[in-house]
Amino acid sequence: MTRPLPSLTEAKDLAKRLRRKLTEAGTPIGHAQSLERVAHQHGFRDWNTMRAEIRNGPPKGWAVGETVNGTYLSQPFRATVVSIKIVKPGWFHVGLDLHEAVDVVRSKRFSNLRKRIRGVVGPKGHSAEKTSNGEPQLKIDLR
Incomplete structure (x- = not known):
């Protein structure tokens, strides 16, 4: 199941939190690994594919008329x-x-x-x- 696509900033924050939680639980991972895991959680094969989909667009709700x-x-x-x-x-x-x-x-x-x-x-x-x-x-x- 895919989750709603976060903004680039939100995705990076998710990766930082995941990395910190895993480190606290005794399973340290690198930053790149945490980015890959966030991408997989959102249904992408890797971080680069997810990053291309996000494309640095404005955060959700920042469209004209919102x-x-x-x-x-x-x-x-x-x-x-x-x-x-x-x-x-x-x-x-x-x-x-x-x-x-x-x-x-x-x-x-x-x-x-x-x-x-x-x-x-x-x-x-x-x-x-x-x-x-x-x-x-x-x-x-x-x-």
């Missing part, structure tokens, strides 16, 4: 994806239409509400750019 959750400048949001374009493998330029505007200013003296935002997010669902407190500016939850 609803995503996340944070922008540490403010939680729910939004509809209005655009998505691959920048480089695993990194995507996304355009989001927020269901409710978020205030991007922390001052009590004035506000700046944003309803539409754009940004580049990587395989873990967050931007490389950080706020002054070290948090990613944009984070989109992976499903």
Whole structure:
């Protein structure tokens, strides 16, 4: 029985967890072996075949018209994806239409509400750019 196809990041995370669990159980395996086992669990003959099928596409639920959750400048949001374009493998330029505007200013003296935002997010669902407190500016939850 095949399982739903994970994203590339999810597949690699599965392999890391499998490797760690087997090592803890006294059966250490290498990284390549764990990738092969994940591929077999999903019905592929080897990792390269599974990798080709995944093709660094966006995570599930990140298609135009889909609803995503996340944070922008540490403010939680729910939004509809209005655009998505691959920048480089695993990194995507996304355009989001927020269901409710978020205030991007922390001052009590004035506000700046944003309803539409754009940004580049990587395989873990967050931007490389950080706020002054070290948090990613944009984070989109992976499903």
